[in-house]
Amino acid sequence: MAELNINERQAGDVTVLDMSGKITIGEGSVALRTAIRRLLEEGKKRILLNLSGVSYIDSSGIGELVSSYTATNNAGGQLKLLNLTQKLQDLLTITKLLTVFDVYDSEAEALNSFK
């Protein structure tokens, strides 16, 4: 089984990536990077990362989230986060990244925020 599984679905003009597993150095981080680059190449620039199934993330994974956010912004798009686990929220708090990312607990609210 892959370290990180990413399922893509479309909700209007927002692409939702339902992610489960680990975003850690190596396979997990690379899978996230590859998915975001592909979406941006396809012109899908409104991206919602559903992280409810992400059980673990390390500094490499945090770096990949930042890289995804920056790449999407640079492409003129928006990348937002949905359903952070408590642990991930704690990590984003201590790194002060919670002030950078747009974070939601409700998918409906998250999707509305893109409008």
Place this chain on the structure above:
Amino acid sequence: MTVETTELSLPSRIDTVATAAAAVADFVGRSGIGDDAAFGIDMAVREAVTNAVLHGNRQDEDKTVDITLRSSPDAVEISVHDQGEGFNPEAVPDPTAQENILKTSGRGIFFMRSFMDEVDWLIRPGGGTTVRMLKRR
């Protein structure tokens, strides 16, 4: 409780991070330390081993990452040794400084210091670097 010590010697590859984390999780599980502390130890070990593989040994498979785990009634102590050139931990920029928040790397040592009670480095020029991390019970 007795003192338990385990030593590991692993190759300088990225997959060593997961191997080391699994071994440490097993060790920490036996040590009877709490879940929150175990999570912090896991984070810190992954970051320390990542640094040893990437920055210390530069993924040179002729070099090993040597890990010593020690559990005592007071604490769990973990040392990670690489055979690299060494570095100045005080010179590593603060990743939470405004100008660094959006950097894509540089948070590993910050996490180690955040999750462990003590973190220090022993650097021997030409003889590698050992990071020693301690989590009190």
